[in-house]
Amino acid sequence: MIFEPRTIKNVTFRNRVLRSSVGGRMAAYDGTVTHVWRNFERTFAEGGVGGIISTTFSTNRRRQTPFEYPSLSEQRFVAPLREHVAAIREGGCPYIIQIGDPGAATQLSLFGESADAMSSSSGFEFLYGYRNRRVPMSPDEIRTVIGEFADAAARAREAGADGVEITAEKGYLIHQFLNPGLNRRTDAWGGSADRRFRLLEEIVTAVRRAVGPDYLLGVRLAARDFNYLPYANFLLRFPWAFPLRHHVYGNDLKTTLAYGKRLKALGVDLLHVVTGTGFPGPKGNPGAFPLREIKLFYNATRHLGTKAALRASLLNLVPERIALPLLSIGWREAAGVSLEEAEAFRNEVELPVITNGGYQSRSNIELGLARCDFVSMARALIATPDLLDRYRDGAGEPAEPCTFCNRCCARSATSPLGCYEPKRYGGDLDRMVREIMAYNNPVRARP
Ligand SMILES: Cc1cc2nc3c(=O)[nH]c(=O)nc-3n(C[C@H](O)[C@H](O)[C@H](O)COP(=O)(O)O)c2cc1C
Numbered sequence: 253m254i255f256e257p258r259t260i261k262n263v264t265f266r267n268r269v270l271r272s273s274v275g276g277r278m279a280a281y282d283g284t285v286t287h288v289w290r291n292f293e294r295t296f297a298e299g300g301v302g303g304i305i306s307t308t309f310s311t312n313r314r315r316q317t318p319f320e321y322p323s324l325s326e327q328r329f330v331a332p333l334r335e336h337v338a339a340i341r342e343g344g345c346p347y348i349i350q351i352g353d354p355g356a357a358t359q360l361s362l363f364g365e366s367a368d369a370m371s372s373s374s375g376f377e378f379l380y381g382y383r384n385r386r387v388p389m390s391p392d393e394i395r396t397v398i399g400e401f402a403d404a405a406a407r408a409r410e411a412g413a414d415g416v417e418i419t420a421e422k423g424y425l426i427h428q429f430l431n432p433g434l435n436r437r438t439d440a441w442g443g444s445a446d447r448r449f450r451l452l453e454e455i456v457t458a459v460r461r462a463v464g465p466d467y468l469l470g471v472r473l474a475a476r477d478f479n480y481l482p483y484a485n486f487l488l489r490f491p492w493a494f495p496l497r498h499h500v501y502g503n504d505l506k507t508t509l510a511y512g513k514r515l516k517a518l519g520v521d522l523l524h525v526v527t528g529t530g531f532p533g534p535k536g537n538p539g540a541f542p543l544r545e546i547k548l549f550y551n552a553t554r555h556l557g558t559k560a561a562l563r564a565s566l567l568n569l570v571p572e573r574i575a576l577p578l579l580s581i582g583w584r585e586a587a588g589v590s591l592e593e594a595e596a597f598r599n600e601v602e603l604p605v606i607t608n609g610g611y612q613s614r615s616n617i618e619l620g621l622a623r624c625d626f627v628s629m630a631r632a633l634i635a636t637p638d639l640l641d642r643y644r645d646g647a648g649e650p651a652e653p654c655t656f657c658n659r660c661c662a663r664s665a666t667s668p669l670g671c672y673e674p675k676r677y678g679g680d681l682d683r684m685v686r687e688i689m690a691y692n693n694p695v696r697a698r699p
Contacts, residue, residue: 253621254614255644257302260604261468261521263346263414267302268621269640272524272608272628273350273419273472275307275321276669278691283316283323290336291691292669296633297345300640304345305470305524305628308352308419311404312397314367315353317424318360318665324351324404324411333411341412348470349408350417353397355425356386358531360665364556372428372435372442372451378488378563380423380530382556386434394441394451397425402458405469415468417524418455422474422531426452430511431529432498433479433489445507449514456518470522470606471515475593477502478528478535483581485530502529505593512601524606524628525594532661538585538610539631539656543576545663545672552666583658585609587616595623612654614643634660635671652676668692 255267278289296304308317309324316323323329341347356371357380364383370393371386389397405416420426428434429451435442441450452471460469479502480486486500493499512523528535532542550564567575589609598605607624611617612632620627633639635654642650659672670688677684 254617254640258604258625261415262466263303263468265302265346265626266344267300267640267644268626269302269617270606270626270628271296271301271304271633272630273305273307273417274630274634274664274669275317276664277320277667278669279320279322281320283310283321283325284329285322285333285336287336287694288691289322290339291693293336293340293347295637295691297340297343297347299633299636299638300644301345301633302626302640303348303414304340305348305417306350306413308350308354308424309404309408310353311351311400312353312367314361314365315355315359315370316361317352317354317358319362324349324407325400327407330407330411333407337412341414346414347412348415348417348468349411349413350419350472351401351404351408352419352422353400353425355428356381356383357423357425357428359556360553361556364560368556371425373437375434375436376490376559378559379482379485382553382560384557384559386428388437391439391441398451398454398458401455402462405459406462409463409467415470415522416459416463417470417472417522418452418459419472420452420474421472421526421528422536423529423533426455427474427529430474431477431479431502433477433486433493433500433502436491436493445503445510449511452511453514453518456515456520460519465519468521469519470524471520472524472526473508473511473515474503474527474529475508475525475590475597476505476527478533481528481534481582482530482579505596509596509600512597512603516601516603520603522604522606523597523601524608525590525597525624526608527590527593532658534583534585535589536609537631537656537658537661538587538589539583539658541576541580541583542658542662543572543579545659545661549662549666587611587613588620591620591623598624610656612639613649631656631658631660634669635673635676652678
């Protein structure tokens with residue numbers, strides 16, 4: 253099953269395991285892709301994955317996701333991207349570009365800027381985002397966002413990518429409209445489930461028009477919002493939304509399945525089904541809570557707002573032996589954390605579905621593929637980029653597997669991207685540094 257190719261909309265995936273989006277500080281300051289980014293992506297193509305979904309390329313010039321992440325917000329990004337995408341696809345690995353706008357969620361500008369706070373409606377959120385308050389977008393600003401997605405998608409096609417994936421989850425801008433705990437608007441873009449869907453609907457329609465009917469178009473969607481995660485997160489999100497189930501849980505599966513059917517009718521070809529609202533989050537990245545790395549991250553972003561500074565100070569003050577058990581509640585999830593929801597989409601929406609979250613062992617991947625069309629993986633592949641080649645050649649599980657420690661996730665915005673789990677290197681930190689720094693090699697990452 254794993255190694256059966258599958259064709260969707262003229263794109264043949266070599267097998268059923270895709271590299272899920274993995275972002276890190278690998279672009280130039282302005283968002284132009286670099287050789288570091290190409291080396292990183294190429295490593296997975298050469299390691300045998302069926303296809304690659306890129307990190308989130310930002311669609312808006314001000315809201316990079318975060319600093320030194322790649323952008324498609326301007327035409328000038330296309331030429332360097334085309335050259336590198338060709339190098340990644342050389343061996344026959346399809347390349348899908350994910351496009352997104354973090355809205356008020358993930359932004360790492362040099363100084364806190366008003367653009368960083370843009371969202372569906374006003375509110376305060378303690379754990380995610382950097383500015384003190386979310387600020388509602390005006391209808392004109394929303395229309396600009398829709399045009400930006402369409403332009404970015406057209407550029408992805410021009411750059412030679414095999415398809416685009418619109419990110420409508422992670423608590424990013426589209427999700428800030430879909431999620432009833434965050435979207436408190438009362439105009440045409442908020443209120444009912446139907447009106448909350450309008451932004452995504454208009455973006456998908458505009459993107460489809462921009463890329464043409466024959467181009468692979470996917471959407472990454474949260475099947476359930478789990479607004480209470482990380483634990484009791486809803487207590488520190490204001491204003492509280494009523495009915496309270498919107499505030500505590502967000503969208504339920506019934507609502508998102510209805511969204512899935514509408515996406516199909518709009519011409520979406522592939523759904524990447526995940527759960528949860530923020531990134532990182534216990535549903536998005538099941539595993540351990542990376543306390544020290546989160547501390548590093550909060551401290552590195554404390555200049556962006558009073559809230560960001562307060563958050564960092566609190567975490568610095570509370571002793572680790574108290575903070576770690578508290579913050580770890582709810583993080584230890586099993587493999588296939590969103591499989592049940594992904595399977596429901598596959599059965600009810602009847603589109604090809606990618607399941608994601610916590611996969612690594614061959615047996616777990618096979619369990620996922622028995623119920624969905626594709627499995628996508630991030631952390632296990634960061635640890636073992638040639639995992640698929642190994643499985644294909646009959647080798648067993650890796651000797652130094654991913655431990656789902658989540659250090660890679662939390663460090664992705666502050667440090668070079670790679671595996672920061674000392675256990676995997678038997679404590680040999682020189683080897684860790686060598687492996688991480690290999691992506692910086694001007695020619696190629698691995699011999
Ligand atoms: C270092 C790192 C960076 C990530 N960057 C992105 C990103 O840019 N966009 C995105 O949609 N997901 C991103 N993710 C989430 C992954 O795509 C994936 O959904 C998540 O890690 C769960 O899959 P896994 O258990 O196989 O790691 C990132 C994950 C990691 C570990």
